[in-house]
Amino acid sequence: MQASDKTAPLSAEVRKEIDRWVAKFPAGRQRSAVIGALHAVQHENGGYLTVELLEAVAAYLDMTPVQVFEVASFYSMFETKPVGRHSVSVCTNISCMLCGGDQLLAHVEKHLGIKVGESTPDGRIFLKREEECLAACTGAPMMMVDHQYHENVTPARANEILDALE
Amino acid sequence: MNQDKCTIEINGVEVEARPGQMLIEVTDAHDVYVPRFCYHPKLSVAANCRMCLIEVENVPKPLPACATPVAPGMKVRTRSRRAIDAQRSVMEFLLINHPLDCPICDQGGECELQDLAMGFGRDVGRFSEGKRVVRDQDMGPLVSTDLTRCIHCTRCVRFTQEVAGIQELGTIGRGDRVVISSSIEQSISQTVDHELSGNLIDVCPVGSLNSKPYRFSARAWEMQQRALVAGHDCLGSHIFAHVMDGRVKRVVPDACENINETWASDRDRFSYEGLYADDRLDAPLLRENGNWRSVSWPEALAAAAAGLQERAGQGLAALVSPSATLEEGYLLQRLMAHLGSNSIDHRLRRRDVRGQADEPGVPWLGMPVAAVEKLDQLLIVGSNLRKEVPLLAHRVRKAAVAGAGIGFINPADFPVFFPVASTMTGSPDDFWLALATLVRAAAGDGELPAGMAGLLAQAPEPQAHHHQLVARLRDGTRAAIFLGQIAQRHPRFADIDVLAATLARLTGASLGYISEGANAVGLALAGVLPHRGPGGKPRATPGASACEIIGSPPPGLLLFGIEPEFDCAAGSGPARSAGDGRFVVACSAYGSESLLAMADVILPIATWFETEGTFVNAAGRWQSFAAAARAPGEGRPGWKVLRVLAEQLGAKGFRYPDAGAIASELRGLCSDGLPDALAHARLPVAQAPVAGSIGLSELDVPIYRIDALVRRATALQQTVDGRAGAPPAAAQGA
Numbered sequence: 001m002q003a004s005d006k007t008a009p010l011s012a013e014v015r016k017e018i019d020r021w022v023a024k025f026p027a028g029r030q031r032s033a034v035i036g037a038l039h040a041v042q043h044e045n046g047g048y049l050t051v052e053l054l055e056a057v058a059a060y061l062d063m064t065p066v067q068v069f070e071v072a073s074f075y076s077m078f079e080t081k082p083v084g085r086h087s088v089s090v091c092t093n094i095s096c097m098l099c100g101g102d103q104l105l106a107h108v109e110k111h112l113g114i115k116v117g118e119s120t121p122d123g124r125i126f127l128k129r130e131e132e133c134l135a136a137c138t139g140a141p142m143m144m145v146d147h148q149y150h151e152n153v154t155p156a157r158a159n160e161i162l163d164a165l166e
Numbered sequence: 167m168n169q170d171k172c173t174i175e176i177n178g179v180e181v182e183a184r185p186g187q188m189l190i191e192v193t194d195a196h197d198v199y200v201p202r203f204c205y206h207p208k209l210s211v212a213a214n215c216r217m218c219l220i221e222v223e224n225v226p227k228p229l230p231a232c233a234t235p236v237a238p239g240m241k242v243r244t245r246s247r248r249a250i251d252a253q254r255s256v257m258e259f260l261l262i263n264h265p266l267d268c269p270i271c272d273q274g275g276e277c278e279l280q281d282l283a284m285g286f287g288r289d290v291g292r293f294s295e296g297k298r299v300v301r302d303q304d305m306g307p308l309v310s311t312d313l314t315r316c317i318h319c320t321r322c323v324r325f326t327q328e329v330a331g332i333q334e335l336g337t338i339g340r341g342d343r344v345v346i347s348s349s350i351e352q353s354i355s356q357t358v359d360h361e362l363s364g365n366l367i368d369v370c371p372v373g374s375l376n377s378k379p380y381r382f383s384a385r386a387w388e389m390q391q392r393a394l395v396a397g398h399d400c401l402g403s404h405i406f407a408h409v410m411d412g413r414v415k416r417v418v419p420d421a422c423e424n425i426n427e428t429w430a431s432d433r434d435r436f437s438y439e440g441l442y443a444d445d446r447l448d449a450p451l452l453r454e455n456g457n458w459r460s461v462s463w464p465e466a467l468a469a470a471a472a473g474l475q476e477r478a479g480q481g482l483a484a485l486v487s488p489s490a491t492l493e494e495g496y497l498l499q500r501l502m503a504h505l506g507s508n509s510i511d512h513r514l515r516r517r518d519v520r521g522q523a524d525e526p527g528v529p530w531l532g533m534p535v536a537a538v539e540k541l542d543q544l545l546i547v548g549s550n551l552r553k554e555v556p557l558l559a560h561r562v563r564k565a566a567v568a569g570a571g572i573g574f575i576n577p578a579d580f581p582v583f584f585p586v587a588s589t590m591t592g593s594p595d596d597f598w599l600a601l602a603t604l605v606r607a608a609a610g611d612g613e614l615p616a617g618m619a620g621l622l623a624q625a626p627e628p629q630a631h632h633h634q635l636v637a638r639l640r641d642g643t644r645a646a647i648f649l650g651q652i653a654q655r656h657p658r659f660a661d662i663d664v665l666a667a668t669l670a671r672l673t674g675a676s677l678g679y680i681s682e683g684a685n686a687v688g689l690a691l692a693g694v695l696p697h698r699g700p701g702g703k704p705r706a707t708p709g710a711s712a713c714e715i716i717g718s719p720p721p722g723l724l725l726f727g728i729e730p731e732f733d734c735a736a737g738s739g740p741a742r743s744a745g746d747g748r749f750v751v752a753c754s755a756y757g758s759e760s761l762l763a764m765a766d767v768i769l770p771i772a773t774w775f776e777t778e779g780t781f782v783n784a785a786g787r788w789q790s791f792a793a794a795a796r797a798p799g800e801g802r803p804g805w806k807v808l809r810v811l812a813e814q815l816g817a818k819g820f821r822y823p824d825a826g827a828i829a830s831e832l833r834g835l836c837s838d839g840l841p842d843a844l845a846h847a848r849l850p851v852a853q854a855p856v857a858g859s860i861g862l863s864e865l866d867v868p869i870y871r872i873d874a875l876v877r878r879a880t881a882l883q884q885t886v887d888g889r890a891g892a893p894p895a896a897a898q899g900a
Binding site: 051054064065069070073074080 | 332333334335336337338339340347348349350351354356
């Protein structure tokens with residue numbers, strides 16, 4: 001009874017998406033859907049997860065809360081603290097570094113007025129902490145905005161992309 | 167090819183092993199020590215500490231002994247240059263972030279990391295960078311955290327997952343940021359609530375998880391270790407009391423594979439705090455003109471003897487704690503016999519004794535404790551199993567995980583952390599009718615057992631799932647039915663018992679009882695029953711049972727180790743008024759308010775921590791133990807008090823030199839082995855049950871309210887279970 005109350009924060013759409021993931025795994029292995037579930041919940045919640053939402057996912061998938069906390073805290077793609085709506089990552093790994101990734105990052109920081117790991121005060125943009133290689137070395141330096149890759153980014157192009165974000 | 171055995175070589179010595187067995191099991195079995203942190207014989211293999219690296223010939227890298235399966239002809243070296251180098255390097259790596267705070271760490275002196283650092287660590291650390299610091303988390307009143315000391319072996323996480331059955335701890339974060347936590351943020355306090363969670367303290371190989379009540383109160387090497395048998399449930403778990411200056415500082419489990427394995431329940435581990443409660447008595451008390459006065463033993467005993475003697479002709483009864491020792495029980499019933507009364511009982515929470523003459527004389531499990539996990543079908547009737555006997559629930563869990571079909575018939579859906587094949591819940595008044603339905607299903611079209619018609623008429627028609635359950639019990643090669651404490655406290659217990667016995671007989675299952683207290687089996691053997699004397703022999707004239715005694719107390723009453731208001735189902739003891747002609751002697755470790763209001767003499771007795779004695783566990787195993795600590799002040803072991811009291815009353819043959827002599831005298835009166843619960847046919851009782859309705863809270867006694875000692879254990883009372891079980895007002899006064 002308590003378990004069903006705990007799932008209350010999950011919307012009908014999110015439940016549908018979680019059910020779609022659950023259906024991919026054998027019966028009784030609904031735990032395996034946790035990553036898909038967290039993606040759906042994070043997306044709907046504007047880019048981050050709350051303890052309440054994590055507990056809701058746990059109740060929905062019949063896991064203990066700490067089992068969901070483990071997954072959410074392990075993967076860098078899940079944010080467990082409030083962050084800006086748009087997630088921006090600038091690659092500074094070797095290829096991008098050689099092609100000016102560090103300068104690009106410094107430019108982005110200056111342009112937005114925040115450091116990596118911070119969000120803009122208006123809650124618009126979250127500059128994700130230092131990102132490892134995103135496998136776009138041929139287009140270095142690169143920047144990822146909400147899972148979309150932008151390659152051969154110049155400071156001017158970066159301004160354009162960032163300013164266009166709602 | 168023989169798949170069962172193969173020969174491998176360990177450090178040049180040929181030994182036999184099973185292919186597929188992990189190397190560390192083989193080395194352990196042959197007393198070859200391999201250092202380890204994450205490996206624990208009762209938990210799954212994680213192989214994440216890497217401390218157990220050893221060399222295997224023709225393998226280019228050192229291998230972890232805990233995760234390397236045996237293969238025929240393997241040549242293993244545990245002390246070679248390469249193995250030692252690997253172990254040293256791992257140790258250096260583990261010590262990088264481990265604080266050098268052993269002098270203020272409770273684990274110091276009994277720490278696996280400290281010991282191994284002595285053997286494998288370098289004298290000087292090469293790591294000059296800053297060490298990692300982890301914020302501690304509040305995990306509740308039992309387990310303290312110093313997470314900076316954690317080496318991430320994950321034994322604790324695996325314990326909650328694999329033994330407790332509910333993962334309350336996890337690894338939050340990853341890589342060098344990983345922390346052990348019960349929540350996503352260390353700042354969020356999330357208590358660890360499982361009734362076995364104290365074992366986290368033991369599985370932790372470092373000082374990261376420690377005992378909160380014991381914290382900073384002694385050093386390991388200052389204490390003496392005394393073996394004891396735990397006195398709160400019918401398992402008789404083996405424990406050690408660690409004692410300093412005559413005081414119990416903490417309790418840890420003593421490994422006993424057949425009973426408690428390597429575990430202890432929280433109730434057994436933390437109840438010792440109750441020994442030093444504020445209302446613990448340190449001298450005999452005598453009521454004079456309505457006022458209490460501390461008196462000497464001779465004065466108190468003379469008053470007690472005179473009062474009892476005077477009322478011997480008018481009616482005398484004794485109520486005995488189900489956790490009294492065998493010796494205490496035997497002397498009490500001898501004493502009562504001397505005073506001419508058969509009204510003596512330890513079944514304090516029993517409401518229904520209509521069928522007692524036909525019940526098996528001894529309420530035992532019907533099998534060894536370890537056999538429970540080998541059952542393939544088990545039906546449990548009327549039991550909040552996890553809270554009644556936590557480590558029996560663990561055995562049942564092992565059976566369930568191994569595929570056994572576990573069924574419950576209960577007045578509520580008590581949560582368990584294992585797969586359950588069927589749960590039948592009903593109202594507290596008539597949940598047991600499901601058992602009658604099962605008997606109908608088992609009898610089928612055949613003739614109903616004689617005289618059962620009336621009882622079965624009330625039962626609902628069997629459904630498909632009833633027939634399935636009966637079929638499972640029938641098909642099981644090792645099937646059992648257990649009657650729990652809720653069943654035994656039920657006002658219709660006589661009917662439940664007959665139905666369970668009938669179902670067991672019809673399906674071929676065995677019948678067992680999950681009894682209350684530590685020594686219900688022993689006290690039944692000792693004759694602490696109104697209808698059976700020592701050795702279970704029926705008494706010619708049965709006396710009054712506990713519910714009759716407490717319902718209408720006779721003029722003379724002897725209370726032993728109990729507080730009637732909390733320990734008796736039928737009432738809270740006689741209300742007293744001046745000149746009412748009553749006389750109440752209480753042998754008690756505590757001078758609780760209710761006893762002070764009720765008694766005329768209070769004799770301070772030792773708890774089971776402080777007396778020599780014997781408990782007989784639910785499997786019928788006689789387990790004797792010696793006193794681990796001294797009772798405070800003038801407190802004396804109960805059997806010695808009774809010995810002198812009997813002498814004062816002019817009884818002969820009470821000059822036992824020690825408790826062992828009492829136990830062996832009783833042993834001589836008992837037949838070998840315990841009776842089968844189904845040995846003789848049982849008929850439904852003719853007598854009508856007591857009318858009225860019963861509530862769940864009357865049937866289910868909270869885990870930390872079960873006896874006077876545990877009610878005073880402060881840390882246990884602060885747990886979720888403790889707070890849930892506290893009476894609405896003034897929990898402290900209990």
